[in-house]
Amino acid sequence: MRRVGVIGAGKIGGSLLSRLAESGDFELAVSDVHPEQVERFRRYDRVRPASSNLELAEASEIVIVAVKPWDVAGVLEEISPAMGSGGRSVTSVAAGVEIRTIESYLPEGTPVLRVMPNVCASVGLGAAVITANEPGRRVLPEVMDIFGRVGEVMELPERLFDAATALHGSGPAYVALFADALIQAGVREGLPREVARRLVVGTLAGTAVLLKDRSAHQVRDEVMTPGGTTAAAFVAMEKAGFVGAVYDGVNAATRRARELGG
Structure with a gap:
């Protein structure tokens, strides 16, 4: 049974740790600067709280560093003494840190x-x-399996990571912004807020399923009737610069990811 340690039990690290613990396939350790984050995992038999990041690294074969980019250097300095033996590997989820x-x-x-x-x-x-250095390629399948427990994983060259960070790392916030705008628009047109919210959430969920088997253009064309309501909406949105705003937002996020890595 693989020994996996997670440093940082926030949104990403905590979600991953919960899924791995529920699977029963791993011996797990967790550390976090906030003790209350660690306490959440005491209910799992196979999750052991570590008193320090170094202790966690010494007890783990795969160390996952799930902290903010500006905290990565400090964490790596702490665990470095444990990394020279035992075939241990380090996986970072910090945006921009190469x-x-x-x-x-x-x-x-x-x-x-x-x-x-x-x-x-x-x-x-x-x-x-996901990407890896040359030594890291030997554990690449295992780390892909670990992150596959919480969704889809694909290998990508590191030179494209900043763009991927801007697109899907920040992506849920873009979708949430669009959803909120749709809800507000529905309320403005007279719909009760809860009705508007349920309609928007259901629409986004269904569209996500459609997009698994169809291109975005296909879904768009299936909905849009010439001269109809959707076409009228598209003309208005294009005049308002909707597509250009999306391009600019992703570009700004990509540039910020590069800055974080610097």
């Missing part, structure tokens, strides 16, 4: 992987991209 930066804090030859998941992992419907 593999070469992670390697600089660890003994030479340490297997290092990067994963960019999103918060949909909390409901088992996440999407994640």
Whole structure:
């Protein structure tokens, strides 16, 4: 049974830890600067709270660093003494922090992987991209399996990670912004707020299922009748710069991801 340690039990780390604990397939350890985060996992028999990040690393084969980008360096310095033996690997989910930066804090030859998941992992419907250094490729299938417990995982070259971070890492917030705008628009047109909310949530859920088997253009064309309501809406949205705003937002997020890595 693989020993996996998770440093940081927030949204991503906590969701992953819960799924792994429920599977019963792993021996798990957790550490977090906030003790209350660790307390949530005491109910699981196979999750052991660690008194320090170093203790966690020493007890684990796969160490998952699920902290904010600005906290990564400090965590890596703490666990570095444990990483030179035992075949241990490090996987980071921090936006913008490149593999070469992670390697600089660890003994030479340490297997290092990067994963960019999103918060949909909390409901088992996440999407994640993954890459690894050369030593890390030997544990790549195992780490893909771990993150596959909370959603879809695909391998991607690291040079595309900033764009992926902007697209799917931040993506749930974009969808939530659009959903809120739709709800507000429905209320403005006279719908009760709860009715508008339920209609929007159901529409987004159903559309997501459709998009698994159809292209976005196909779904759009199936809904849009020439001269109809959808066509009228598209003309108004295009005049307001909707598509351009999406392009600009993803571009700004990509640039910010690069800055975080610097």
